[in-house]
Amino acid sequence: MLLITSGFAETGAEGRRLEEELVRAAREADILILGPNTMGICNPYGTLFCCGSNVRPKPGATTIVSQSGNLGVQLLDFAEHEGVGIRAFGGSGNEAMITIEDYMEAFEVDELTRTVVLYLESIKNGRRFFESARRVGKKKPVVMLKGGRTQAGNRAATSHTGALASNIRVFEAAARQAGIVVVEQPMELLDLSAAFSSLPLPRGNRVAVMTLGGGWGVVASDLCVENGLAIPDLHPELITRIDQILPPYWSRSNPVDLVGEFGPTIPMMVIEELMKWDGCDAVIHLGILGLQVFMKQMITSIHTVDPGMDRKILEALPGALVEFEKSYLAHAARLMEKYGKPVLGVNLLPDENARTVMDIEGSPYKGVSFLTPERAVKALARMNAYRQWRERE
């Protein structure tokens, strides 16, 4: 029997005493306790949603375990919103009986979990946790946000889950050695879920950038270099091949600026040349996806200026754009399969219907497109760091 215990308000010595009493009684009655202080569990594969929230993420490859209930279920909410598929969620809470160490051992054997996401404030058995994390990490990435890194945060954690202070420097060094991908911000957990669960790992740090506008190419290049990635020069042969596709005044360098050229075949042809090129390990494209917002604004403006214009012509445009995006993503997925390099997109326009992760029929990979260049660059940089760790191990 599994008992899921949500509210457990007492902290400090009295909290620990009550918890011990609860565990003793449960052991005697052969009851397993989740929590206390948990928001429950969910498994979208079994449509099991036993959770202090009514969120319904779709089945997928990311498993989330969170010692904070509210943070955990809000991550599930974001996951649903961004199209990140969930293998399972466990709100481990104060971990009176089932601990993060137990969860870790399950990840080792669970084939459906491709990315492990953790929010932790404290760990009861550090040695067991890090040894297990290292074994899991050799098979799949473990991404972690540690709450209570600072004295103020730690004090808050103590009054929250009752976590005891630990030396964060020692903790972080152990995490790095165990290959854990450590992040500082909650949303990075999901961005890395999207990237790790949907894309092949890069084999190096060299990025080819393709952009619909020059400024975003500059910004993306700066961010790449500042995050340990490289923007290699294009090979002269590659330049000659792109000369056949773009107008004569194109940038002739990396980032490849499409200089506003937007026939639907142009980005398809350019991305293929870049993926083929053995001088890069990944492609970031900016402004190719998510143009519907721009298009809708344009249509509204045209209707205002020229109300007599045939609406049918204009109203077919967003549909054509949707079709283009589908074939572009499918094309990118085929290229990922063929060349084993990740492709990350950046939308640039805030579209309420846009999702970070887009399924592609018949492909083991997915389309991934972030709203801002920094999110794409950071995700790629962490993928590369994880690949380096795996190679060293």
Next chain:
Amino acid sequence: MLLITSGFAETGAEGRRLEEELVRAAREADILILGPNTMGICNPYGTLFCCGSNVRPKPGATTIVSQSGNLGVQLLDFAEHEGVGIRAFGGSGNEAMITIEDYMEAFEVDELTRTVVLYLESIKNGRRFFESARRVGKKKPVVMLKGGRTQAGNRAATSHTGALASNIRVFEAAARQAGIVVVEQPMELLDLSAAFSSLPLPRGNRVAVMTLGGGWGVVASDLCVENGLAIPDLHPELITRIDQILPPYWSRSNPVDLVGEFGPTIPMMVIEELMKWDGCDAVIHLGILGLQVFMKQMITSIHTVDPGMDRKILEALPGALVEFEKSYLAHAARLMEKYGKPVLGVNLLPDENARTVMDIEGSPYKGVSFLTPERAVKALARMNAYRQWRERE
């Protein structure tokens, strides 16, 4: 006469030659040139939208000047989406005649501009720019993203706007001295527009955190400290006062965890106590706003489980929440006026209808609420750094 010149594809020596020729001809004909390589200008106050995009931001207090056209208009798009009001936009492009230095002098006298936002790749007259920035900065914040900070970014900038390489260390030191708020990521430009144009400046770095859930309080505390802000201990007298409002098992420390208690008056009373308290300079609240998503999911679940339940009762709930948010924001604005401290919110749930900036009738301040704690914390930290610079000057 003003000539707005968009496309200008030639770069390098030939580009400069053509540009010089254009400027000479324009001077002779008494024509002023904006650009070349610009996406135009807009002024929502005069409903002048002469822009290579159909975006329509509302009138406001932020003026954006961008040497990159696409980056500039996409910032406008985000501004419209997030509710950030725009005073004016200028795509300054390659700046053959009208330069960023000219714009800066206009900001000094334009009363409607409360925050200046710049995307720059190069500056023709550094001395004039920084002197002007310093004068402007004493009246209103100048927020800047510099494109081409790295060699790769600089190379991209050279092929884009034809900007020449500059020493970024020297540049950044000069910017700091001039009080410019330097950011690394495009979206920070808008987050700071939201904060600077809508809130009073903090008088120090001490933050009181109020949260609906413990984990987010831990995360926000860590981020505050890591960004140079402090989480002071609550004064015993303040604890006694909050004892009257919250159940006996509340955290009794900063962050103030509302432990899931959510009568509409509770957050109102607690935030008032925190704003009154002279031990803090700003309040960050998490999870109070943006609960509609949660509520809608709950209603859907209830309907599924109990189809017979009276729909009227359930369907009144989201409306009540909207009303609560309005009064809460109005209350926070009154407290900002009274105590001269900023209040920053964090939504935590991805709501398609949520805006970062919300107008409040009759107040000089606005409601500001970000989707993630890191955005709120970073904005507040930069506000505090700017205030410190102003005090030193």
